Every structure is written in C-alpha cells, then in structure tokens.
Amino acid sequence: MKWYIARRLAWTVVATFIILSLTFGLMAASPDPQAASYVAQQVQEGGDFEEAQESYERARGLDQPLWERYKNYMIGMVTLDWGWSETRSQPVTEAILEAWPYSVMYATPALIISTVLGVAIGLYSATHRNSLEDYAASAFAFFGISIPDFWFGILMILIFGVWLGWIPIYYHSDVPWFSLQNVQQLIAPTLVVTLSSIASEMRFSRATALEYVNAEFVKTAKAKGADSWRRVTRHIFRPALVPLSTILVGDILNIVLVSSYLVEVVFGIPGLGQLSYKAIIQQDVALVLATVLIPTFIAIVGNLFQDLAYTVLDPRISYGER
Amino acid sequence: MTEPLLSIRNLKTHFHTDEGTVRAVDGVSLDVDRGETVCVVGESGSGKTVTAESITRLIPEPPGEIVDGTVRFDGEDVTAMSEKQLEALRGGRIGHIFQNPQGALNPVYTVGWQIREAIQLHDKKAKDKEARERAIDLLDRVGIPDATSRIDDYPHEFSGGMKQRIVIAMALASNPDLLIADEPTTALDVTIQMQILRLLNQVQEEFNTGIVMITHDLGVVAEVADRVVVMYAGKVMEEGDVYEIFENPSHPYTRALLECLPGRGEKMSAIGGSLPSTTSPPDGCRFHPRCPYAVGDCEIGEQPPMYAVDDGDHAVSCVHFEPGADPSVVLGEDGSDAVGGARADGGDETGGDAR
Structure with missing residues (x-):
C-alpha cells in the first residue's frame, strides 16, 4: 500500500512534467500575435522591420536558445511566475488570483448540492425502480442533461431578473462577498450549474x-x-x-471546463471562465495557457x-x- | 400430535410481470418438524427457490405476491406479519443459506463485520466486543481454521467452501430453529460439498434444527433428507419419506428424474420436452405434456389431489393412483422397481451413518 501511494505520487510529478513540456512545445511552435502587432506598429511608425522584431524578441527573451527558454519556462512554472498578461497589464498569476474566488462562490455550492442530492435521488430511483417517483426523477434528469447551460441561464435572467425582478440582471462584482445581496445574485448561476451536474449524478x-x-x-x-x-x-x-467516487472529479472538470465559460459569460461573473474566455478572444497567449493549465492540474490532482x-x-x- | 415447526398450506406465490402473471408457486403444502430435514427437489424453474423465499417473504414485493395460502411458523402466521416482525424472524429464528457463496457476502466489509451485523441485529444489547467474541466462536464452530486472525479478512481472501461456511456462520448467529438452505452445495467443489452437508448435519444434531433444503441434486437428497417433496411447475408432484421416494417412486415425473441419475448401472435418460409456460400452465396435471403415461383424464381440470401410496408416509398427485385406478400403468406389471436400482444413499448400505 505504501509503495502504491509512493508510486502514484511519483507518477503525478511525471505527468505534470510531461504536460508542462508539451505546453512549452506548443507555445514555442505557435505564432505570437503580440509580436506581429508590435512589429506592425513599429514599421508603421517608420521603424526597421528586422530591428523591431529583434527588439521584441530581446524584450521577451526570445533570442535565447530554445533549451534556455525551456529552462526559464519550467523554473517560472515552479516558482509561480506564469508570465505577463499583455491585455490586462498584470502578471498572469495575479489575474488568476483575482478571478478564482468568483468561480468558487457558485461552483462549490453547486457541486455540494448536486452531489448530495444527485446521489440520494439516484439511490432512491434505483431502489424504487419503475415507480412514479423514479419516472419523475428520470424525466427531470433528461431535462437537465438536454437543456443547454447558457440557454437555461438566459431564461433565468429573463424570468426572474427581467419579468419578476427578483434577481439582478447581471453580476455586480462591487458587492461585498459576504452579503445577502451577493447570495441573491449567485442563486441563478448556482442553479444553472447544479442542474447540469445533478442530472448526470442522478x-x-x-x-x-x-x-x-x-x-x-x-x-x-x-x-x-x-x-x-x-x-x-x-x-x-x-x-x-467505489464507482461513484470516480464521477466527482469528472464533475468538477465539467464545471471548470464547460459550465464556467457559459455561466460566467451569460451572468457577467468575473471568474476564471470569463478570464479564460476573454484571453482567448484577445489572443493573450500567456493567460490562455495559464487558464487551460488549471483544469489540467485539477485532473491530475483529482x-x-x-x-x-x-x-x-x-x-x-x-x-x-x- | 403437536403442530410442526413449519407448516405451509396451499401456498401460492405469483409474480406480476409485463408478460402476465407468473405462477411460480401454485398451491404448495409441506411440513417441517424440529430436527427434520425436508428436501425440496425439482428441475430449475419448478418453483423451489420461490417456495423457500416465500417462507420469510424474501421475495421482492412487488412484483412478487403471496396471493393465497398460509405459512405457519411455530404457530404464527408469517403471511400476516408486519415488516418489523418479519425482520425479527429473518436471521433470528429462521436462518438462510444461499446457493452462491461468492455473491452472498458483501465484498467491502470484513467477514467479522458481517457476522457481527447478524448477531447485533437480533441482540441489540450485544456490544461490539462481545459480538466479536461470538463471531469468532461461530467461525470456529463452522470450521474456519485460525478464526481469531481471520475474522478481519475480507470475503475475497477466502475460498468458495470457506465463504459458504461463513454464510452458515451468519445463519447460525442467533441459534435459529429453522434453516432454509437454497442449493447450499451447488456452487461448490464436489469434495467440499460433503463437508458442508456434514457441517449442516452436525448443527442439526446439536440444536435440533429443522432444515428445508432446496436442491436439484438427488445425490444430496439421498445423503441428507428425512422427507422429500418433489416439485414441478409450481406444484407438488410427490412427497414422502426419503426411502419411499427412492425405493418406490410413484409419480411419472419422479421416476423420470431418477432415470436421469447417472451411476445406477442402467441406461441414463433425459426427460423429453421442457417446463410448461408459467404464465399459462396446461390444464390438469402440469406434467401431462411430457408424461408417457398421460391419459385423457390428465388433461382436464386441476392438478390431481395427493393420493396416498401404500400405507406409509407417501403421497402422489397422479390420476393413476386415485383409489380404484390402476397404478400398474406407471409402475409396470410387477408393480415395483420399474425404474431400476435407484436407492436412497445411492445404494450405499451404510449411507445412513455417513452423515
């Protein structure tokens, strides 16, 4: 048993190393939109093309040999220096630190509710197979699986925000975290995420x-x-x-990789999903990489x-x- | 005469399915006394297991339902009991042993935990420590070597025969008056089968336990039975003392079953055809479509009543044994032994002592 755990831990380190190396390879091989726009700007202002490119590469350390860059990248990853976000003009780690609490605020209650209720209802369905309650639960589960997150979110905003006026139409990030108002505006996104994951749990x-x-x-x-x-x-x-414990990790990943993007964009929550979405749209390579590495690490640790x-x-x- | 320990009268257990009502058990009566072993025999699908599981209402309800009949255990009607009373009965005064020891134990708990559960469900006062001591005693009694150190092992660390001993230990946890053993040796190695049968016999002698043994193995019947009930398609075909059944089998179905036994020094044969539909069984005797002696009377009305054969403890549900009818149609001209040398204990003269 001890050896199993030790081997398992060692494998975690190896997997992380491999993923980081692959990420570096992809980054080195892909074109740099920032460089293109910088050079274009310099040339427009009458600068020399070659010179502009060289000065950009010098500033980024891109003139160094590949293995040197690889070494610096790996050291940076381990020391939590994940690069500079051009679009936000702040370190990537700082952007992530600011964003993650907003995601956790709705994802944690959604995860707890969907796991506890989903498993309980699933057990009840199994022991009361073909009963009226079982059919009702199945119908509810298929509804949850079928309805797209973003559409359900828009419906919630329309019905409870616009028509009934019970919840704000978009998320106000200036509201204190621990306030009734914050709870109120988190209800709708929590429900949307809960619905999509409770269905699969059930x-x-x-x-x-x-x-x-x-x-x-x-x-x-x-x-x-x-x-x-x-x-x-x-x-x-x-x-x-034993088999049920396997679904939890997948469920967290589903929230981080899918639900968070849709829900945060629809409700305007400044969390990790929106951070990643904006980084992709604005081609902020360092930030995209960092936000994609997070679910990867969740998968490994999970x-x-x-x-x-x-x-x-x-x-x-x-x-x-x- | 005092009332038998277990008395089943005209039991009908049906299952309501989409394809119609399955009449798994359709009017079965049998008695078991203390210290007596009654074997219920018949081919797969004849309703043996459902009979056994109806006794303590283990069958899933719904779809199963006991639609008629009574099950009296020690004077009390089990069919009228509440779920609470049944829970006290199951594992308390009536212990169960199942066919497949591989599946009968929960894989995620130690055997000690599972035996302790059986003890503490019926002795709420038993503390963990005391229950553990008793569990070790039980394991010891059913012949698990080194019980003290093995009690914390998981089921997968035991062999099939050992698992069946553990299942028996659980069934014995509250010193039951009645044991219901549903094919307890079918899934086991031949060499282990005898050990398990001997163990059950020891238990019976020690505590004067009544045993209902479900089996399709006539070798097992010869070994352990005091009385035999032969079932076919949810009905009792023949019942009686084990020696009567083996030496003087009367129902054509019993005779056909015995002819399927190897090692009688005669040609083995199989019963032609297959079990009738359980949702719409044939009129008359259930066996008549496969019976070589069937006459017109066999195909109409209900299953014939149990007619006495000779004077002993022996009755048969066959029109040829109706008073005034001629049993020699089935038994042959000389009236006996048409089946051949089938004998209780498989012909072993000392067989009675082997158990």
Whole structure:
C-alpha cells in the first residue's frame, strides 16, 4: 500500500512534467500575435522591420536558445511566475488570483448540492425502480442533461431578473462577498450549474446502485433481518461508493471546463471562465495557457485523490507490492 | 400430535410481470418438524427457490405476491406479519443459506463485520466486543481454521467452501430453529460439498434444527433428507419419506428424474420436452405434456389431489393412483422397481451413518 501511494505520487510529478513540456512545445511552435502587432506598429511608425522584431524578441527573451527558454519556462512554472498578461497589464498569476474566488462562490455550492442530492435521488430511483417517483426523477434528469447551460441561464435572467425582478440582471462584482445581496445574485448561476451536474449524478448513481439492488449480498442482508434503510445505506450505497467516487472529479472538470465559460459569460461573473474566455478572444497567449493549465492540474490532482480513495474504499484492489 | 415447526398450506406465490402473471408457486403444502430435514427437489424453474423465499417473504414485493395460502411458523402466521416482525424472524429464528457463496457476502466489509451485523441485529444489547467474541466462536464452530486472525479478512481472501461456511456462520448467529438452505452445495467443489452437508448435519444434531433444503441434486437428497417433496411447475408432484421416494417412486415425473441419475448401472435418460409456460400452465396435471403415461383424464381440470401410496408416509398427485385406478400403468406389471436400482444413499448400505 505504501509503495502504491509512493508510486502514484511519483507518477503525478511525471505527468505534470510531461504536460508542462508539451505546453512549452506548443507555445514555442505557435505564432505570437503580440509580436506581429508590435512589429506592425513599429514599421508603421517608420521603424526597421528586422530591428523591431529583434527588439521584441530581446524584450521577451526570445533570442535565447530554445533549451534556455525551456529552462526559464519550467523554473517560472515552479516558482509561480506564469508570465505577463499583455491585455490586462498584470502578471498572469495575479489575474488568476483575482478571478478564482468568483468561480468558487457558485461552483462549490453547486457541486455540494448536486452531489448530495444527485446521489440520494439516484439511490432512491434505483431502489424504487419503475415507480412514479423514479419516472419523475428520470424525466427531470433528461431535462437537465438536454437543456443547454447558457440557454437555461438566459431564461433565468429573463424570468426572474427581467419579468419578476427578483434577481439582478447581471453580476455586480462591487458587492461585498459576504452579503445577502451577493447570495441573491449567485442563486441563478448556482442553479444553472447544479442542474447540469445533478442530472448526470442522478443517472450515474441510479445505474450504479441498480447493479447492487439485486445483488445476492443484499438478499443475504435481508435474510439476516436488516431493514430497508440499513440495506440501502450499508449494503447498496457503501459498495456503490467505489464507482461513484470516480464521477466527482469528472464533475468538477465539467464545471471548470464547460459550465464556467457559459455561466460566467451569460451572468457577467468575473471568474476564471470569463478570464479564460476573454484571453482567448484577445489572443493573450500567456493567460490562455495559464487558464487551460488549471483544469489540467485539477485532473491530475483529482485522479490522484481518486486513486487514494480507492485504497480506502475497495479492499479487493491488489496494489502489487513492489 | 403437536403442530410442526413449519407448516405451509396451499401456498401460492405469483409474480406480476409485463408478460402476465407468473405462477411460480401454485398451491404448495409441506411440513417441517424440529430436527427434520425436508428436501425440496425439482428441475430449475419448478418453483423451489420461490417456495423457500416465500417462507420469510424474501421475495421482492412487488412484483412478487403471496396471493393465497398460509405459512405457519411455530404457530404464527408469517403471511400476516408486519415488516418489523418479519425482520425479527429473518436471521433470528429462521436462518438462510444461499446457493452462491461468492455473491452472498458483501465484498467491502470484513467477514467479522458481517457476522457481527447478524448477531447485533437480533441482540441489540450485544456490544461490539462481545459480538466479536461470538463471531469468532461461530467461525470456529463452522470450521474456519485460525478464526481469531481471520475474522478481519475480507470475503475475497477466502475460498468458495470457506465463504459458504461463513454464510452458515451468519445463519447460525442467533441459534435459529429453522434453516432454509437454497442449493447450499451447488456452487461448490464436489469434495467440499460433503463437508458442508456434514457441517449442516452436525448443527442439526446439536440444536435440533429443522432444515428445508432446496436442491436439484438427488445425490444430496439421498445423503441428507428425512422427507422429500418433489416439485414441478409450481406444484407438488410427490412427497414422502426419503426411502419411499427412492425405493418406490410413484409419480411419472419422479421416476423420470431418477432415470436421469447417472451411476445406477442402467441406461441414463433425459426427460423429453421442457417446463410448461408459467404464465399459462396446461390444464390438469402440469406434467401431462411430457408424461408417457398421460391419459385423457390428465388433461382436464386441476392438478390431481395427493393420493396416498401404500400405507406409509407417501403421497402422489397422479390420476393413476386415485383409489380404484390402476397404478400398474406407471409402475409396470410387477408393480415395483420399474425404474431400476435407484436407492436412497445411492445404494450405499451404510449411507445412513455417513452423515
């Protein structure tokens, strides 16, 4: 077990290294829109093309040999010097530090609500298969899966913001974080993200629990005299936790990679999604890279925790001691 | 005569499915006394397991439903019990052993946890430490070597035979009066089968436990049964003392089953055809479409009642045994042993002692 964890940790470091190196390769190979516009500007002002290019490269350290740049890039990554955002005129890390709390403010409650409720409803559906409640839950889940986040967000703004006037039409970032007003304006985006992830949680936990509902060991538990609550919580939910634990990481990634862009643009929340979206539109290479690396790291760390959770949850896994 | 420990009368368990009502058990009666082993035999799909699981209402309801009949256990009607009373009965006074020990244990808990659960569900006062001591005793009693150190192992660390011993240990947790064993040896190695049967026999002798054993293995029946109930398509075809059934099989279905047994020194045969539809069973005797002795009377009305055969503990549901009818149609001209040398204990004269 110890060796398994040690190997797993080592692999995390290796994976991170490989991803960072690939990112560097992509960056070195792609054209630099900033350089193009700088040179164009210099030439327009009567400067020499070659000279302008050279001075730009000098300023960026691009005149150094490739491996030198690679070394500086890796050192920068490790020391959290992730480059300079041209469009925002601030270090990339600073832009991210300013943005992330806004994403966390709606993503965390959405994640908690969708996980707890989604799994609970899924378990209920599985143990009451083909009941009216099960059909209702399935219909709700398919609604959640089918409706696009951005459209549902726009509907919320239209109905509750414009027609009913219960919520602001767009997010006010000057409102204090810990205030009722902030909670009020976070309700709609939280609901939108919750809906899209609760649907998949429900379907997945229903399917997973169904495998165990008719398991022989559940019948054994019944034959031992366990009541239905004990059978569901101890004998169905507990073994189902093993596959269920895998969906959490994917769910977080889905929020970071998909929902955050749509929701933050629709509601005007200055979070990571909007930061990344603007960086892409404005071709701010350093900022795009940084915001794309975040979900990558979440995936790596999330998978690490998932594998560590397995060691606790499933006694059957053999860890192949050295 | 006192009331038997378990008394099933005219039990009908049906399953309501999209394809219609499956009459899995359709009027079954049987009795089990303390210290007695009753084997329910029949081919797959004959309703043996549903009968066994109807006793403590383990069948999923819905789609299953006990539509008629009574199950009396020690004088109380189980079919009228509340869920709370049933939970006290299951694993308390009635223990269950299942066919597949690989699946009967929850893979994510230690065997100690699972036996402790069985103990503490029925003895709320038992503290963890005491329950653990009792679990170790149980493991010891069912023959798990080195129980003290193995109690914290997970099911996957045990072999199939050992798992079945653990399942038996759980069933014995509250010293039940009745054990319901649903094909307890079918999934096991032949060498292990005998050990498990002997273990059950020891338990029975020690605690005077009644056992309902579901099996399709006539070898097992010969080994352990006191009485035999032969089932076919949800109905009882023949029942009686184990020696009567083996030495003087009377129902054509029982005879056909015995002819399927290898090792009788005679030609083995298979029963032609297959089980009738359970949603719309044939009129008359359920077996008549496959019966070589079927006559017009077999195809009409209900399943024939149980007619006594000879004077002993032996009855058969066949028109040829109706008083006044001629049983020799089935039994052959000499009236006996038309099936050949099938005998209880497979012909082993000392077989009665082997268990």
